[in-house]
Each structure stands twice: as C-alpha cells, then as structure tokens.
Amino acid sequence: MKRRSMIATLGVVTAGALLWGAVFPCAAQGFAARAQQESAGEAGLGAIQIWGAVASPGSIALSIERYLGFSAALASAGGLAQSAYLLGAVLLREQRVVAAVAASGKDCLGADVLQTLAVIEDIAVDSSLRIAIRKRLIEGSLRRVPLPKDFARWRGQKDIPIELIDGDILLVPRTLGFVYVQHGQGVVARVEYRPGGLAEDYTRSIGIGGRVFSGDDLIVFPDGRAQALRLNFWSYEPTPVPPGSLLIVDAQDRHCLAAPGRAGE
C-alpha cells in the first residue's frame, strides 16, 4: 500500500513536472540547465554565460561534450527575448596567450573590442560582471569572436553553426538606441540613433564637421566588423549606421584597429 502510494505520488509529481515543462518550457529548461550546471560543476566540465536579451540569463553548464551548439545554448537560456538585437550580439572567448596583447596596453585595442567597450554599458548585464568583462577585454584575456556576417539573419533558425566552449560569454543586447562616436582617443560620445542617419550626420551632431579626405575614419558595426568611413577619396561603400555602431574619427592607432572587414565572413 505504502509502495502504491509512493508510486502514485511519484506519478503525480512526474505528471506535474511534465505539465510544468509543457506550460513553462523556459523555466523547465532553466531548471534543467541549472541541474546540468550543478552536475557539470561537480564533474568539472566547465560552463558558459549568456547575458542580456534572453529569458533566463546566467551560467549554463557544459555537458560531457564540453561544448554547446549555439541554438542549444540559447534554448538553455530560455530562448531569445522579442527585443533581442542579434546584429549586436557579442561572443567573448578566453584568450590564453595574454602577455603579448597586454604588453601593447590599452592604446592598442582592436576595433571590435573598442566597439564592445562602447556598447557594454548599454547591454543589460550585472555591473560587477560588466566591470570584469571590461577589465579582461582591456588586459587582453578576453577576445571577441567574430560571428558569421549573416548570423543576424538566422533568427529562429536552428542550424546556426557556432559552438560555445568553456568560459565563453555571450552578450545579446536589446535593440540599442545609440550610435557611439569616438574622436581620436577621446571619450566615447553616445548619440541618439536616427534611422537613416549617415556617419557624417552623427559626427556633425557632436561638432566634428568639415572633414574632407581622411583614411583614418572608421565605422565599427555592431557585429564588430569595420569599414573605412565614406570619407574616402575615390571609393564609396554604403555605410548604413545600425544602432550600436561605433564611429572612430581620426583613429590614432590604425594598425591596431584591424577587424574583420564588412565584406568578410
């Protein structure tokens, strides 16, 4: 009898859990992720972190395979929020060889890193984590992994060919309302995003005008790709300025600002 009631209780709990999982799949996944994290933590398999516009931001433990497919990782974090801005998603990975980068110091950060530092204040992450990420980006122990150019087109598709490994941090911003402008090595200014606005509209709005021919002006798109601004003498590339872009006017260390080009994958 006791055994029967135990079985019945177990059945009710299981059915309840199944029902709970069906009704609140994110929560179920979150629990599953946490459970997985706990077991993984016990096993020492590592974890990834997903922050920002997902249903359940936080750490996700890795399975025995020691990596997680991108879609699975997002599912573990409860899926993307409606307002997620995939073009601005930032994947950060630990950089083992730190010394060479750190030696070059703060003045020689890549364009994609500068863009990450500019937007990180506006990506909803915990302030202590934000400070830690900022510090690690500057010292070079974290690097930004370029996502495929058409990554942002794959919203809702399941075959995103990106794998997350131990220590990865994925930041998914909500649609950003600003464009960031840096003049030389000065402070980054936030300018309200204006649909259809061109780079010169933003630079002019903060008093940088009258520029003629310069190869030292860059736009760093929200996905970390960079392109010379339209202030080229002969060539013309369209330069739409999506929200979250960083405009660098009079770039001081052009050799340091190497980042994947707009056309590159």
Added chain:
Amino acid sequence: MRAAWRWLLGAAGLVCVGMVRAEPDWVSQIGYPGALQTPSAFAEPEGTFAFGISSALPYNTLYVSLQPFSWLNFGARYTDITDRRYASSTTGQSYKDKAFDLSLRLVEGGGAFPAVAAGIIDIGGTGLFASEYLVASQRIFDVYATLGLGWGRLGSAGDFRNPLIGVSDSFRTRRRIASGLENTGRLAYKAWFRGEDTALFGSLVWNPGFLSDWSFIVEVEGNDYSHEPAKRPVSAPSRVNYGVAYVFGPDAKVGLSYLRGDTIAFSLGISPTAGTNQIDAAARAPLPELASLRHPAYRPVLSDELARNLEQIYRSLQYRGFAVHAIDWDEASRTVTVWQTSFTSKDPLYIQQFVSRIVAGNMGVDVRSVKVATVAAGVEAVRVETPYPLVEADARGEVGEDEYAYLAIAEPGQGWAMDRASFPDLLDYPTWTAGINPAYRANIGGPQGFILGQVLLRPYFSLQLVRSLSFTTSIAVNVYSELDQVSPVRSGSLPPVRSDLELYQSQSGDVYLEQMSADFIFPIAQEWYGRLSAGIFEEMYGGVAGEILYRPFSSRFAVSLNGNYVKKRAYDQRFDFLDYEVATGFLTFYYATPWQGVTVNLSAGRYLAKDLGGTLEVAREFRNGARFGVFATKTNVSAKEFGEGSFDKGFFFSIPLEVGPRKLNNNSFSTTYRFLSRDGGARASDGRSLYPIFGSYSASAIDNAR
C-alpha cells in the same frame, strides 16, 4: 503700365506660396543675408532658395539667393535704376544692372561668441553697387544685433580711414575694371576692400516671442548715398532705416520700411528650404505585409504551379506601381530575381523590401533568396539581394532599416542578364505616353524689354518601341507672345552658334517643332553603358550622337565620352537646316566629393563654335535631389573674340517638386542662368545623357535615398 503689371503679378505669385513660420528671415531687401539694406552674419538655413522683389526708389530689385552651405551664400539680382535710361533700349526702358554677391560665414558663433561673416557685393561686371563688408552678429534673447564695417558703396559715409591701408598702401586706391565689352564679366578683385573710406553699419532685429511672425528692424547704413549710379542725386537726410517684416508662411516674408529719412520701401520674397538631407519616409507608400505571416485564414492560396505563382507576383507588383520586365527562378539556388522599374520610389533598399515581400508571399516553394534588379532606361542599373530569413525578420519588424541595409547585398547591374531570365520580356511593347504641358519661354535683359515672354502649350508624344529604344516628339503652340520684338545682340567674332537665339524666338511662328529624336540606350558590360541618338535634339540643333559611360559601382567617379555631329536648324524650327554644321565631343569626368555633397564635373572637348576647351561645374547636391551650382567654360578663344562676358559662366539650380505617397514625381524646377549667352563654349543638347540616368545608381544610392 505693362511693367507695373508684371511686378504686381510677381508679387501676387509670391503671396500665393506662403504658409506659417516663426523665425526671422535673413534675406535683405537686396537679396544678400541681412536686415533691410545692411548685411548680417546670420543667414538662411542651408539649402534655402530665396527669390523676391523690393522697391526703394530710385531702385527696384529682383533677386535670387542660394544658400548651398550654411557658411556660403550666393546671390544674383537685377537692379532697375528707374531714373536712368538704358542707352541701347529701343523702347525707352530704364537701366537694369546685373550683379552677383558672395557671402562667407567665417565664424559660426554660438553662446557668447558672435557669428562673423565677410561678403562681396557686385563681384564683377559694372561694379555700380560694388561693396565689401566684414560683419559680426549676435543673438541676445529675442534681439539679433549686427555690427559691421563696409568698404565701397557700403562704406561711402567714410566714418573711418580704411584700416587695411596700414597693412599695405595698395589698399588706398579702389581700382575698377577697365571699360570695354571684353572686360565685362571679370572679377573686380583689384577693388575689393580698397579705397580711402570705410564706415560702420549695424542693425537690431527684434523678433518678439509673443509675436514671432513679426520682426521690427532698425539699422544704420554705412552708405551716405553720395556716390550712387542713379541719374539724379539720391537724398539721404538720415543713415537710419526703420522697418517691419511679417513672415506669413513657412517661406514668405513681406516687409515695409522707412529708409534714409525720406523713402518708403517695400519688399516681398520667399525663401523655402529647397535642399534638405532629411528624407521623409512617411511620404512613401507603406510596405506590404508578408503574406506568410498573416493569420492562416487570410493567407492566399498558393498554386503548386511555379508559373502561376510567378504570374501572381507579376500582377501584384504591377498593381502596386511596378513595371516588371522579367522574372527568373533558379532552382539550384532557390533564388527569385525580379527586374522591375518602380513608379513609387528610386530607393533600391525600399524597392527591395517592397518587392521581396511580394515575392516571398507568393511563392509556394521554399525561397532562399530574393534579388531585385532596378531597370532604368531599359537597362539593369543596380540589384540588391536579401536572403529569405532577412525578408521575414524585416516583415516582422525585427530588423531596423539600417540593419537591413547593412545585411543586404547591393551589386551593380548585370548587363544583359535580364534577357537570360526564365521569364523574359514580360512587358508589352510598344508603349506610349502623350500629353500637353504648359510652358513659358523668356528673354531677359534685352534692349527691347527687360522681360519679354511667350506662353506656350507643348503637346508631346513619347513612344517606347522596345525596352531600350524610345522616340520623343514635342511641338510648341503659341498662346501669347512678346518674343516677336526681340532681336539678337551680337558681340564677339565667333560663328553665331547661340547668340542668334532671338531669331529662333522671333521667327518660330505660332507652331514649331521643338524636339523629335530617338534614343537607343544599352548596356555594354557591367558598369558600362552606351547610347545612340538621332533627330532634332533641341530648338537650335539636330543631328546624330553617341555616348559611352563608365560608372564603377563602388566609386565616387564616373567617366563619359560623347560625340555628335549636329547641324543648325532653320529659324522657323520646322524640318529645315541652315548651312552651319559641326562635330563636337566631350570627355567628362564626374566626381562626387566626400565633402558635404559637393559634386564636380569636368569636361573637355570641342564646342559648337569649333573652339576647344573645358567646362568646370561645381554643385552642392542634397539628398532630396536639390542641386545648387556654378559653372564656367574656358576655350581657346580670346576675350575679344568671345565678346561681352569674356568667357561662358553662370549658375544653376534644380529643385525637386513634391513626391507623392503613391507616385514618383520626377519633376523638378530647374534653371540654368548664363551671365551672358554668347558663342564661345556653347554646347548642343544631343539626346538623353547617360550620367543623369545611371549616375545615382551606385553604392551611394543605398545611403542617400534614405
């Protein structure tokens, strides 16, 4: 009496265009930036086109003022000196002086710092009103204060000795350009900021917040009217002027003033912001929803037959204002390509969004990518590709327009690819359009009358025989004409290739053939375009012509080479020709600078009078299509051979007219003004130029159309 009516009609026309604005207007009674008669460092906003009239006897003024940049103003005007006779006039009209002004803002100002500007009035030519000034302006609450120092006519009161004499003694003498027709039209730079005398001028403009449409003006002139071009001395008991101005529209101003202590003056003008970089997206037709995102009950039933679905795409697009030339379905890449010409927009991205939603919503099969090619003049000019997930994300509102622009792929047109489509030649030819346009042609500044005009009806017929071949015929029918009075004013020794325009105006009769020509426009290769033209190209010339244009898609430049063999038409403008025939040709380099929308066109070649030389054209282009520019042509003829004006030069502006939500209105109001129409450096129109067709379909179109 007739003249009075003209002024009155002009005034009535200006009143009609007004609506409501609440800020001071900085177009003076003369046309340059200023208060009443004195200049200021404040000017109208960038892109302003100002036009107006004023009367302050003994002078009446008709002005045009352009503000291509916030820091540069250029103006042109006629001043009617009412008490002085025009010596060459056959009708006893008063003297009309033509003058051009330039004003440069040197310091923008702001906060505690005033704006500072310098200007030159009546740059060249007769220099009857020649003046220079340096001026500072500052806003103090609702009062706009200006203080300046004037040279020349503006400094004739002689308050101070010219301070520049201290720098160099050469500033002591104000040298004018030597007389003689060959010297007219030259810059009088040797007189600038020179002369013994300078004088202070200033103004206070009060634009009260509680009466923001009104401005109350008091100013002190630096001119004491002691050296005026009027026949009789101009009395000036006072240097203080008072005025009131009322801005009764967003763009119109009427002013009444009391000048010099004894003269009532009035002014009326408009100053619309014709050039703007803000594109009004709301004026476009709304994008269609993606059918696959509708509620299942409202989704269209798609056929299993591909051809039927493609036909549905064709019909949907045609219904929404697109001419669909061809559609291609590539099974391997699952890509749909649509070749179209839109009658609603020229923005390749907007067209891409629009067409790709229609395509994606009407395909019963799995589409991976949609390519939309824009066809101009029968030739593929640009194509944009988007993968289906982006189309869907866009339709869901999940991507912004800049994100969309970043992720879409724009490419140059692919030459003859349209003919290899799986469903080519979807448009039925021939097509035709016909209509009647009203028109007005004028002769300004001639000895027979200041403005003599002709009102015309212009029936036209345009036949598109095949995709690339078109015929255009335009006839002019006289309604009312004063042009039978005009006669040519000859100067110079070149063949009369343009200077006998008056003979065409006076002898054309009541009906004449304006144009009857054919253009065949074709792709040569990717980024290369060609044209062959023949027929009667314009009122003075007909012949045959050809052109090749190289327009690299991701570049700021383009190059064209055109050549023609033209014959001068008979004055009655029917089908006969005169004896004069000539081959002309030009190599033209087009360059869009990276600097504030400035474009430069440089061409070199052989002109109508068989003279060799080059033309430089510099223009400011705004994203809404407005253009303000100047040009000059110098050929291997001497100033004496050229005649009055020394060399060909002038300015032009083009202002786009309203674009409606459902229809792309390509009309614009364009005027080219030559300082003097002479024979040196003259060109004939030789058909439909390629650069205006394909020049805008470059990578810059992605940025500029938004």
